[in-house]
Amino acid sequence: MALSCLTRALRSLTVSQNTLLSSQCELGALVSTTVAQCRGFLTTASLEQNKTLWKQREKYTIKPIGMKKTGGRDHTGRIRTHGIGGGHKQRYRWIDFQRLHYEEGKEGKPFEEKVVEVRYDPCRSADIALVAGGSRKRWIIATENMQAGDTIKTSAVIGRMAVLANEGDAHPLGALPVGTLVNNLEIQPGKGSEYIRAAGTSGVLLRKVNGTAIVQLPSKQQVQVHETCMVTVGRVSNIDHNKEVIGKAGRNRWFGVRPSSGLWQRKGGWAGRKIKPLPAMKNYVNLPSITAQ
Amino acid sequence: MFPETARCVTAALSPFSKTAVLKELRRLSAHGGVCRLQPRRHFAVSRRLTAKVPPPRKPRERVPIPGLEMINYGERMHYVPGLAKPVNPDWEKDFKDPRYYKSPPLDKMPLSKEKPCYVFNQRSSLLEGVPQALCLTKTKLIPGLPPQLLSAVENPANQIPDQDERVQNAIKHARFWDTTEERPDKTKYSNTLLNNLMHLCATLQSSHPAIGRRMLAEKYSLAATWKRGEDLFQIRGQNGLLHSCMDPLPVVSGREEVAETADHVMQSLYPVSPTIDLQKIYVYKEEMNNTGFRDDYPYPHVHTLYILDGADTNFSLRREQFRAKILMFAFGNALARAHKLYGTQPQRVLDCPITVQAVGTNGRMFQFLVFQLNTTDFSGDDGIKNQAWLDEDAELYDFAKVRPLIKKKQVKVPAGLAGYKPEIFNKFLAMYLHGAV
Numbered sequence: 094m095a096l097s098c099l100t101r102a103l104r105s106l107t108v109s110q111n112t113l114l115s116s117q118c119e120l121g122a123l124v125s126t127t128v129a130q131c132r133g134f135l136t137t138a139s140l141e142q143n144k145t146l147w148k149q150r151e152k153y154t155i156k157p158i159g160m161k162k163t164g165g166r167d168h169t170g171r172i173r174t175h176g177i178g179g180g181h182k183q184r185y186r187w188i189d190f191q192r193l194h195y196e197e198g199k200e201g202k203p204f205e206e207k208v209v210e211v212r213y214d215p216c217r218s219a220d221i222a223l224v225a226g227g228s229r230k231r232w233i234i235a236t237e238n239m240q241a242g243d244t245i246k247t248s249a250v251i252g253r254m255a256v257l258a259n260e261g262d263a264h265p266l267g268a269l270p271v272g273t274l275v276n277n278l279e280i281q282p283g284k285g286s287e288y289i290r291a292a293g294t295s296g297v298l299l300r301k302v303n304g305t306a307i308v309q310l311p312s313k314q315q316v317q318v319h320e321t322c323m324v325t326v327g328r329v330s331n332i333d334h335n336k337e338v339i340g341k342a343g344r345n346r347w348f349g350v351r352p353s354s355g356l357w358q359r360k361g362g363w364a365g366r367k368i369k370p371l372p373a374m375k376n377y378v379n380l381p382s383i384t385a386q
Numbered sequence: 387m388f389p390e391t392a393r394c395v396t397a398a399l400s401p402f403s404k405t406a407v408l409k410e411l412r413r414l415s416a417h418g419g420v421c422r423l424q425p426r427r428h429f430a431v432s433r434r435l436t437a438k439v440p441p442p443r444k445p446r447e448r449v450p451i452p453g454l455e456m457i458n459y460g461e462r463m464h465y466v467p468g469l470a471k472p473v474n475p476d477w478e479k480d481f482k483d484p485r486y487y488k489s490p491p492l493d494k495m496p497l498s499k500e501k502p503c504y505v506f507n508q509r510s511s512l513l514e515g516v517p518q519a520l521c522l523t524k525t526k527l528i529p530g531l532p533p534q535l536l537s538a539v540e541n542p543a544n545q546i547p548d549q550d551e552r553v554q555n556a557i558k559h560a561r562f563w564d565t566t567e568e569r570p571d572k573t574k575y576s577n578t579l580l581n582n583l584m585h586l587c588a589t590l591q592s593s594h595p596a597i598g599r600r601m602l603a604e605k606y607s608l609a610a611t612w613k614r615g616e617d618l619f620q621i622r623g624q625n626g627l628l629h630s631c632m633d634p635l636p637v638v639s640g641r642e643e644v645a646e647t648a649d650h651v652m653q654s655l656y657p658v659s660p661t662i663d664l665q666k667i668y669v670y671k672e673e674m675n676n677t678g679f680r681d682d683y684p685y686p687h688v689h690t691l692y693i694l695d696g697a698d699t700n701f702s703l704r705r706e707q708f709r710a711k712i713l714m715f716a717f718g719n720a721l722a723r724a725h726k727l728y729g730t731q732p733q734r735v736l737d738c739p740i741t742v743q744a745v746g747t748n749g750r751m752f753q754f755l756v757f758q759l760n761t762t763d764f765s766g767d768d769g770i771k772n773q774a775w776l777d778e779d780a781e782l783y784d785f786a787k788v789r790p791l792i793k794k795k796q797v798k799v800p801a802g803l804a805g806y807k808p809e810i811f812n813k814f815l816a817m818y819l820h821g822a823v
Contacts, residue, residue: 204657205656207658209513225513225657225658226657227657227658227662228659228664228666230513230662244657
C-alpha cells in the first residue's frame, strides 16, 4: 500500500510533456487518466510523537527513568496550565503504590520487607524509601520515622482483634484500631493508594461499620471505603514541608514554577474565606449503609 | 499567486476534478510567459502533522471457531470484496539460514527448564554485600589474614631489597608518570599499579624458585554450578587476572579448625532472600562447570585472583559489593577446581581443602581474601562450612595528588605521594609468596 501511494504521488508530480501538449488539443479523458489523485507525501523522517514514550514502560524497575518536561503544554502544543516550566532536571522513580503487591509465588501470605534507603524524591513532596523483600526491591512512600534498616510488615489479614499498629506497616482498614493515623489510602481494594500521599499528611480512622470503614482525609472530608482497602500506618515523611520558606524567586524557578501574571485582577467569588458545612460523606462502597433510609 | 493557491486548495480538497485541472492548464498555457510542465504540487494540503496521533486502534480480535471458518477468496485466486482474506500457513525454511534466523521464545528453547537458576556474573551487585555472599557460599568469615601468612614476610630474606623506595616509585609511576596528559585515569592507573607491584614481587624469583612455576592469565571465563538449599546457583563470567601455579596452595587451617566450623551459625538475611540481585534465568545448562582452561593446562591450581574495580567504566561497585564480588569469584574458582577433582556430587568434607587467594583493588584501596573450600555440600546451613579470611579496606597510600590541595591559603595535602603505608605492601607480598616460601 505504501508503494502504491508513492508511485501515485510520483506519477502525479512527473507529468510528461507530450501528455500536456496532447491535452491542449484533446481535453478529454487523457488528462484525467494521466494526472492521478495525490495529496502529496512527506519527505522528512517519521514525525511520530515521542512526548509520552518515557512513560510507556511496562516492566517495573527501581532505576530512575528520565522524564520529559511538558511546560504545561498539552497535546495540541498550547499551554493548558500556566505557571509550569523550566526547573531542575528530574528523574522519575517508579513508586509502587500498591503496598500489598505480592511477590511471584508467594501470594496470600503476609510478608516483611527491609528498608534499604530513605531518600528525597524530586517528583513529590514526600520522601521515598527503597525496600527490599524476598528477591525484589521497590520504592514506596516513606513514613515519618522510617530509617534504613527498619523492617516493615504488610498483611491483608483482618482478625477479630485489632492489630497493634506499628508505624510503616500496612494493614487493611478493618484490622486497625479506631483512631490510628493512616496514610496512602486505597479507595478501591487492590487499586493502589490514591489519597493521603503528600508530605506530613495523615488521615484518621474514625469508625468501622459492618464491612466498611470511615476515614477522615486531611481536608476534613470523610470517606467510606471497604474495610479490605490497604492503608499504611503513620504520617507521611518530610513533615516540615509546609513550614519551608522558599526564600527567593529563583528557588521557585528551580522547582519549575513560573511566575504568575503580575496584572492586578479583581478577585471574584472564589476568593476569600468561606464558611460552609462539610460536604457529605463520600461513599465508595456499593453497599446500602445502615443510616440510609 | 494567492488566488491560484486558493483554487488549488479547493480543487484538491475534493479529488482532482477534470474541470479544475483543465482550467488551470488552460490558464497556464494562455499565460504565455510562464509555462510549467508540471501541475502545481500541493504541499499545503496535508493534515496538521503535530496534532495528537490517535492511539493505534487494536484490530478487532478475531477468534477462530473450529466449525465456522470464514469464507475466503483463496480458492478463487483473486480478491473478492466481501470475502475474508485467506490466512496462509506459516512457511519456514527447511534449512537453517543464519541471515534470517529468529530465535524461538524462551519457553520453547531446548535448554529451557521449569526451575529457575540464579546467576552471579561480574556485573552483579549484591544488595547485602558480604553477608549475602557468605550465605550463598556457606562460609564462615574470619576478619584479618591468617597469621602464618603474615609471619613469612617478617623474615628479611623474604623481603625485596629497597622495598619501600621501590614500591613508592611504582606508585608514582602508576599515578603520575605513565601519561602524557596531566594525570592518568583510574582504569589506567589501577592496572599499571597492579602490574608494577606484581613485577616487584616477581623480582624475588632468584631467591624463591617456586615463583617461576606460576603463570598469569587474563580474560578467562569461569563457570561453576552449585545447589544451595532448594535453589540452583551459577557463577559465570570473566573475573580478572588469574595467577595459577603448578603446585596447589598449602592448606591454611587444619582439620580441627575445619571441624569446628560445623558449630558456627550462619547469619540470616531475613526478610531479604539470598537470591536478591542475582540474574534469574530459565534457560541454562545444568552441571556447567568450567575452570576456564583445558585439562592439560600445566598450571591448573589457582593461586591468586586479582580483580580490578574500575575495569568496567559503565558502573563501579561500592566497597561492600566489591568485597562480595571478590569472595564469590574466589569461591567460584575453588568450586570449579573441586568439581573437576572430586566430581559434581556434593561432598561433605573434602580430603584436601582447596585454598584460593584473591586481591581486589581500585588503585588505592586493597581488599585481601584467602578462601578455603572445605565442603561442596550446600544443602543445609549446618555441617562443615568453608572459611574466608578477609582484610578489608587496606589503603596503600592516602593521597597521590598532582596538584596540592590548598584551603584558605594553607596547604592541606601536598602534591605527590602522601601517607604511604609499607605494611599493606607487606601483606601483598605475603599473599604473593604464600606457597613459595
